[in-house]
Amino acid sequence: MxxxxxxxxxxxxxxxxxxxxxxxxxxxxxxxxxxxxxxxxxxxxxxxxxxxxxxxxxxxxxxxxxxxxxxxxxxxxxxxxxxxxxxxxxxxxxxxxxxxxxxxxxxxxxxxxxxxxxxxxxxxxYRSNVMIREMKHRISSGMIGTPLLGQAQYIQDWLMFDTDYDWHFDPSKVGPSRSVADIGTHLFDLIQFVYGEKIVKVFADLMIVYPTRKKREQTGETFALEYGDTVTEVDVVNEDAAFILVQLESGIKVSMDISQVTGGYKNGVELVVSGSKHSLSWHQERADRLIIGNRASGNEELYADPKYIDPSLRRFISLPNGHAVGWADAFKNSISEFYEDIRNDGHNDSQSYVDFETGHTLMKLVEASLQSSKEKRWIDME
CATH class of the missing domain: 3.40.50.720 (NAD(P)-binding Rossmann-like Domain)
Structure with a gap:
């Protein structure tokens, strides 16, 4: 055993x-x-x-x-x-x-x-969602032709009002960045993972949409806060949103749209890859689907089912077609693959989780984004 x-x-x-x-x-x-x-x-x-x-x-x-x-x-x-x-x-x-x-x-x-x-x-x-894995496979195998460019988006609305305030606004608890460090790191990782390339340059514009917010007494967990009546005006020092352009090793550019103040979007992670033959689109809130975009014919919607994906990825699906795999499944996959490395002394090359070395690289991208926004220029990654 x-x-x-x-x-x-x-x-x-x-x-x-x-x-x-x-x-x-x-x-x-x-x-x-x-x-x-x-x-x-x-x-x-x-x-x-x-x-x-x-x-x-x-x-x-x-x-x-x-x-x-x-x-x-x-x-x-x-x-x-x-x-x-x-x-x-x-x-x-x-x-x-x-x-x-x-x-x-x-x-x-x-x-x-x-x-x-x-x-x-x-x-x-997110890199452990089976359809992200299928997206990576189709790019690396040449099924979409030559990758041309891409778009990535992570937008939410849970901090949309100026009365929304919690510990994420305190730089002593989150550091100098909020939205880029919190949700932008997911996009940095997804982009590098699916393209199989490192980000080498960053150009960023970070935005604070409310210079002050109304802080109230609060109870409960993140995303489920309850507030009291006492209000204090607090200056906001970290970003609500960001537009970021990144360049990969091959010269491909990908635009990133990050927001925590966009109404109606709860956890809106989207990734689009444009290839010379097809495009690929993945939307986290419909995580069991991959859209294959075609020019000369109708688009295709690929479901997360063992019959439709590369055989090497079938272990990432725990439910049959129509029983949607999603956020919790990707979460479990990451931990499971990490535990397999612990059990087998590292003989697992699935790349299903980010180690501290890659985590450090993502922090370098956060700091490069802050520097780029401040200095209004491209920042080269070392």
């Missing part, structure tokens, strides 16, 4: 619960411990999910034997110090994105992971 992976999850808010539920879907795994500063919240979550151990500090959790991997599901500013603690303790780490607040921090984590020979991952789960 293959090794049972025993995991600890740090943070039991919205995203921490998604990690727990994804792990529970993977055979031969077990969440054995939770960490949450609020003792009552930690106890409730442990009882709800049937988890034996819970702690109010990561230090206490690190004294527990038998943990193979730690999932860090906390606000951004805690990613670096917690990941550092776990790596230095010799534990494998699956961290939420972005990996850190700065490239100095992400570079240190990358080097520590090498030094301690641990497996690391950053949660950029």
């Amino acid at each position: 293959s090794k049972k992976i025993q995991a600890a999850v740090v943070g039991v808010g919205f995203i921490g619960k998604q990690h727990i539920e994804a792990i529970h879907r993977i055979p031969n795994t077990q969440v054995v411990a939770l960490v949450e500063p609020n003792g009552e919240s930690a106890k409730r979550a442990a009882e709800s999910y049937g988890i034996d151990h819970y702690f109010t500090s990561i230090d206490d959790m690190l004294n527990m034997d038998g943990i193979d991997v730690v999932h860090i599901c906390t606000p951004n500013f805690l990613h670096y110090p917690m990941a550092k603690q776990c790596v230095e303790a010799g534990l494998n780490v699956f961290c939420e994105k972005p990996l850190s607040l700065t490239t100095l921090e992400s570079n240190e984590l990358k080097e520590l992971a090498r030094k301690h020979s641990v497996y690391t991952a950053v949660n950029l789960n």
Whole structure:
């Protein structure tokens, strides 16, 4: 029997619960411990999910034997110090994105992971959707001809009003970037992943649409906040939206449209690749479809079904045609492939997750975008 992976999850808010539920879907795994500063919240979550151990500090959790991997599901500013603690303790780490607040921090984590020979991952789960994998296959195999250009979009509306305010607006908790670091990193990763090329140049225009916002007392989790009546005017210092143009190694240019203030879009991730024979379009809110665009005939809509995709990708589909695979499935796929690397000592070349080295590269792209917007020029990536 293959090794049972025993995991600890740090943070039991919205995203921490998604990690727990994804792990529970993977055979031969077990969440054995939770960490949450609020003792009552930690106890409730442990009882709800049937988890034996819970702690109010990561230090206490690190004294527990038998943990193979730690999932860090906390606000951004805690990613670096917690990941550092776990790596230095010799534990494998699956961290939420972005990996850190700065490239100095992400570079240190990358080097520590090498030094301690641990497996690391950053949660950029869209690359593990089966139709993104099919898109990558069709590009690399030449099925769409020569790639010409592309568009990428990640737009949301959860911060659309000037009364929307939470910890994401505090640079001490998220760093100098909000929307590019939070959702733009997904697009940077998807673009490099599906084209199989690195981004070598960046030109960005970052925008703050509300110079001030109305901060109110709040309770609840991200995307489900409830507000009190007391209002304080707060200056906004990080971006609500961005237009970014990137250039790949081959010279292909891809435009990126990022917004957290666009009404009616809940999680609007879209990717379009224009080839000399066909185009490919993927929309996250219809994640089980891939649109093949044709000039001389009608467009094709490809469903996520083992019969229609490359045989090497069938393991990414857990449901039959018509039972839509989506966000939670890609999430589970990323963790599952990461765990297989831990079990098999790295003999997995599926590229289904982002390690700390790539996480560091994504942080460099965030900082390049900030520099480009400030200096109004193209920034070359080193």
